[in-house]
Amino acid sequence: MNSTKTYITTSIPYVNAAPHVGFALELVQADAYARHSRLLGKDIRFQCGTDDKSLKNVRAAEAAGRPVADFVGENADRFEQLGRHLQISNDAFVRTSTDTRHITCVHSLWNACARNGDLYRKNYEGFYCVGCEQFYELTDLDDGRCPEHGIPLETVREEN
Numbered sequence: 001m002n003s004t005k006t007y008i009t010t011s012i013p014y015v016n017a018a019p020h021v022g023f024a025l026e027l028v029q030a031d032a033y034a035r036h037s038r039l040l041g042k043d044i045r046f047q048c049g050t051d052d053k054s055l056k057n058v059r060a061a062e063a064a065g066r067p068v069a070d071f072v073g074e075n076a077d078r079f080e081q082l083g084r085h086l087q088i089s090n091d092a093f094v095r096t097s098t099d100t101r102h103i104t105c106v107h108s109l110w111n112a113c114a115r116n117g118d119l120y121r122k123n124y125e126g127f128y129c130v131g132c133e134q135f136y137e138l139t140d141l142d143d144g145r146c147p148e149h150g151i152p153l154e155t156v157r158e159e160n
């Protein structure tokens with residue numbers, strides 16, 4: 001028996017829509033790996049979940065004319081149900097908006113940063129792709145467009 005603990009996780013998808021077949025494939029692949037690892041006697045933790053906090057989710061809810069929390073909650077439920085329908089053997093399903101384990105960890109990390117004086121406020125402005133949910137440098141762009149989505153980027157200003 002291998003005493004090393006192995007952590008297996010899927011990506012944590014944004015819940016701006018119902019899950020698609022690509023995520024079902026990811027769940028099945030991760031599950032096959034987890035089950036195989038268990039059969040080999042490995043000590044694993046297999047975790048799935050959803051990223052409920054994103055601009056993409058907010059915009060999808062607004063486009064649907066729905067309250068964000070309701071829209072996100074319903075789609076997150078669909079992702080969790082997909083795992084159950086596929087009989088995925090995950091040990092945990094963590095939603096970033098409601099799971100107390102996640103919230104406790106985030107608060108702990110935040111407070112540790114605050115205690116060490118690592119938090120400060122500063123304005124930031126950059127080129128943002130909502131599809132990617134990330135900022136890009138000018139040198140990353142493909143003719144001024146997102147290299148992944150091929151769409152023009154938004155200039156986003158925010159205080160962090």
Ligand SMILES: [Zn+2]
Nearest residue numbers: 129132146149
């Ligand atoms: Zn993009």
